[in-house]
Amino acid sequence: MKKILLLLTLWLSLCAAAQNAVGDWRIHTSFVGDQVTSIAESRQWVYYQSGANLFRLDKSTSENEAMSIQGDLSDMGISNMYYNSDKDYLVVVYTNSNIDIICGDGSVVNMPEIKDAVMTYSKTINDVTFAPGLIYLATDFGYVSIDDSKFVVKESHIYGSQLISVAQMGDMLLLTSKDAFYYGKASKYYELLEQFETSTYKAGFRIRPLTDRVFLAVTGWTALATMTVDADGKATFDSGTLAEGATTIFQKTVGGYLINTPVLGKCFKIDNSGSILETIETPGEVCSAHPDGDGNLWAAGAKGLHQRGSENYYLPNVMTFATPYWMTYNQDRDLLYVSSPSSNALFPKAMPSYINTYDGMKWVNATLDNPPAGGTYWIDFMPGDPDTYLIAGWTTGLHKVVDNKIVYTYNNENSPMVSKYAMHPITSIDRYGNVWVVQSYENEEHPVMVLPAAKAKQATVTASDWTLPIVDGMYTGFTKRASFLSTKRGSNDIKVFTDGDFQSAVVMWNSAGEVTGRPQQAFYRNLTDQDGQIFSWTYIMCLTEDLNGLVWMGTTEGVISFNPAKAFDAAFRINHIKVPRNDGTGMADYLMSGIQVNDIAVDGANRKWIATQTSGLFLVSADGSEIIKKFNTTNSPLASNTVYKVCCNPNSNSVYVTTPAGLYEYFSDSSPAETSFSNIYAYPNPVRPDFGGDVTITGLMDNSLVKIADASGNVIRQLKSTGGMTTWDCCDEYGNRVKTGVYMVICSRANGGSESVVTKIAVIR
Numbered sequence: 001m002k003k004i005l006l007l008l009t010l011w012l013s014l015c016a017a018a019q020n021a022v023g024d025w026r027i028h029t030s031f032v033g034d035q036v037t038s039i040a041e042s043r044q045w046v047y048y049q050s051g052a053n054l055f056r057l058d059k060s061t062s063e064n065e066a067m068s069i070q071g072d073l074s075d076m077g078i079s080n081m082y083y084n085s086d087k088d089y090l091v092v093v094y095t096n097s098n099i100d101i102i103c104g105d106g107s108v109v110n111m112p113e114i115k116d117a118v119m120t121y122s123k124t125i126n127d128v129t130f131a132p133g134l135i136y137l138a139t140d141f142g143y144v145s146i147d148d149s150k151f152v153v154k155e156s157h158i159y160g161s162q163l164i165s166v167a168q169m170g171d172m173l174l175l176t177s178k179d180a181f182y183y184g185k186a187s188k189y190y191e192l193l194e195q196f197e198t199s200t201y202k203a204g205f206r207i208r209p210l211t212d213r214v215f216l217a218v219t220g221w222t223a224l225a226t227m228t229v230d231a232d233g234k235a236t237f238d239s240g241t242l243a244e245g246a247t248t249i250f251q252k253t254v255g256g257y258l259i260n261t262p263v264l265g266k267c268f269k270i271d272n273s274g275s276i277l278e279t280i281e282t283p284g285e286v287c288s289a290h291p292d293g294d295g296n297l298w299a300a301g302a303k304g305l306h307q308r309g310s311e312n313y314y315l316p317n318v319m320t321f322a323t324p325y326w327m328t329y330n331q332d333r334d335l336l337y338v339s340s341p342s343s344n345a346l347f348p349k350a351m352p353s354y355i356n357t358y359d360g361m362k363w364v365n366a367t368l369d370n371p372p373a374g375g376t377y378w379i380d381f382m383p384g385d386p387d388t389y390l391i392a393g394w395t396t397g398l399h400k401v402v403d404n405k406i407v408y409t410y411n412n413e414n415s416p417m418v419s420k421y422a423m424h425p426i427t428s429i430d431r432y433g434n435v436w437v438v439q440s441y442e443n444e445e446h447p448v449m450v451l452p453a454a455k456a457k458q459a460t461v462t463a464s465d466w467t468l469p470i471v472d473g474m475y476t477g478f479t480k481r482a483s484f485l486s487t488k489r490g491s492n493d494i495k496v497f498t499d500g501d502f503q504s505a506v507v508m509w510n511s512a513g514e515v516t517g518r519p520q521q522a523f524y525r526n527l528t529d530q531d532g533q534i535f536s537w538t539y540i541m542c543l544t545e546d547l548n549g550l551v552w553m554g555t556t557e558g559v560i561s562f563n564p565a566k567a568f569d570a571a572f573r574i575n576h577i578k579v580p581r582n583d584g585t586g587m588a589d590y591l592m593s594g595i596q597v598n599d600i601a602v603d604g605a606n607r608k609w610i611a612t613q614t615s616g617l618f619l620v621s622a623d624g625s626e627i628i629k630k631f632n633t634t635n636s637p638l639a640s641n642t643v644y645k646v647c648c649n650p651n652s653n654s655v656y657v658t659t660p661a662g663l664y665e666y667f668s669d670s671s672p673a674e675t676s677f678s679n680i681y682a683y684p685n686p687v688r689p690d691f692g693g694d695v696t697i698t699g700l701m702d703n704s705l706v707k708i709a710d711a712s713g714n715v716i717r718q719l720k721s722t723g724g725m726t727t728w729d730c731c732d733e734y735g736n737r738v739k740t741g742v743y744m745v746i747c748s749r750a751n752g753g754s755e756s757v758v759t760k761i762a763v764i765r
Helices: 002-013
Strands: 025-028 036-041 045-050 053-058 064-067 078-084 089-094 099-102 108-111 125-131 134-139 142-147 152-158 165-169 172-176 181-185 206-209 214-218 222-229 235-243 249-253 256-261 266-270 276-281 285-288 298-301 304-307 326-330 335-339 355-358 363-365 376-382 385-393 397-402 405-410 426-429 435-438 448-451 483-486 494-498 506-510 520-524 540-545 551-555 558-562 578-580 588-590 597-602 608-612 617-620 627-631 645-648 654-659 662-667 681-683 695-698 705-709 715-720 725-728 741-749 752-763
Touching (some): 036 078, 036 249, 036 285, 036 298, 045 078, 045 298, 078 125, 125 165, 125 206, 165 206, 172 206, 172 222, 235 256, 235 266, 256 285, 326 376, 326 385, 326 645, 326 654, 335 376, 335 654, 376 426, 385 426, 426 483, 435 483, 483 540, 494 540, 551 597, 558 597
Parallel strands (some): 540 597, 597 645
Antiparallel strands (some): 025 662, 036 045, 053 064, 078 089, 089 099, 099 108, 125 134, 142 152, 165 172, 172 181, 206 214, 214 222, 222 235, 249 256, 266 276, 298 304, 326 335, 335 355, 376 385, 385 397, 397 405, 483 494, 551 558, 597 608, 608 617, 617 627, 645 654, 654 662, 695 725, 705 715, 705 741
């Protein structure tokens, strides 16, 4: 009894919030209002789709959630959804031809048969229709029917021809391709597509049955068609226009059917003969109402989900744009800033300028009013002013933003910048607050310019407020891969720049805090490594400074590192990083050899997170000589092996990556080190019987020695922190699971010193 009371007292005294376990992933989806394509009110939920993402609202609790592979779904990248109101299930179709069926009770049945099928034909699913007891899937190879009482494939018809739609109408089966319209008996098996009868009625439409003989034929317009079958089974078809726009959503509703025609901004309610009962103006929204409901329409659009007539909108807690690319962490405000890409090497076309922030719990739309046209570059915060940042527009200049509002724009009217083709300002703010701008593609006379820190704080400036240092070799090529780094560690104030064009040079100069004259500078089209070998590149993709002041350079040929302070010496050498094979041969391979490295980020333990174009995400040791982890589509939730950018939260163990499939967050085993042991806590705490993972101990000093001791003071395990964190698997040094009890965490500095009990962990078996 005393033990139970002790554990209860300890549990009540713990105030640390629930945390994600080390090794967990979090998928951050997006809701884009103008990309809402479908909605379906079921008996319990309202499902709605935006882009490739699915959301649902529980009508009884108003819980609004983003559905993903980490919860209910089996895959990512939704192409469409189809609701069967008679059986109350939702068919979710993925771009890779996987299928989920979400039943009325919320359970999910995965049907990967088409996705996993081995065939030479495309397996894309083009349409889904329902018939009593059956689901019909029209595909690029033919069609498949599914028994919806057991959710098993009943028949597969591989014709080697793309079918746009397949539907059963009474005893007849209708099929459409791009060029033909077929029909036949639903009860008959047709070995070949040519064995069906053909009709002279138009081809290439989607079929939406109303009755056994009346259907909608949907192309760019929506037609109402009637089928007549004679005694010999020959069919004729007559039709007329129902709506001068395509029906994107067709569902049963109270007293008839609901058809959405977004191009017209209208929703029509029709009866089973196709007569229009009601026309509802729905500009920018799509609507649904369950046939067993009260008839009130649910609508989804730019503002979110709501019931028609209500201003109470439901918005999921996700990003508000679908192309996350750039990431910057505002350490003072503990906010991740995510923005859309400008035109660059990975995005040939500029995206609209969007910005979101994330505090670890909530996403906020921080997109600027009247955002720069043509896309933007990375966000750079002013030193000592966490509410002010600069963001460069592809065509508009350099924008000063305060509290998420553009307060000033630097351009060719108030600076030495020129507008030859566009603007293309590449910027970097140094440790002193001086704003450096490079126009390597636009400005031949003075490609480098600086706005001194004092001038950058002014409300307005003139061209004379800028200085023009002379840096040779800066007027070069295009800037779609440009990287510009101002070192902030050590005593040197060194700039490292490359325009990223084909085999372009890397240029370095040491301004030593000065912004005028001709600084000490170096120009390299290739570099010599520690073995005297020449390292050259096709493209330089990124530049990153680590915690020791070394610059890491990612290229299309791999990774190197160097001390920028030595770049001006004749004996300058880079470190072409080697990873020992550890196979007894004494051989080693160059780090990321032959792999395009898109980005590099540094975590609290000075380890490097490497984003690649084709091979996923890598974690390597501080010196790069060991590959600690690698993540790709086969061993993680990543839906793409292309990783654009990576960003480490300097205040926690979160690592963020952007990919073509969106933004992901990984919870690593390293967090920033603390300067004392005053902020240590462990989670989960208490450790309950059903928990099988590791306990995370965070808030440690760098490379702390951590001892786990039982209630009698016996040390049962010793650990070492990575940065400010370590994990304990609740086992003793022999691998045995520990018993119920309270265990003390005793810490000391890596270089010795006194030990102290810093926290306790309750384990319940």
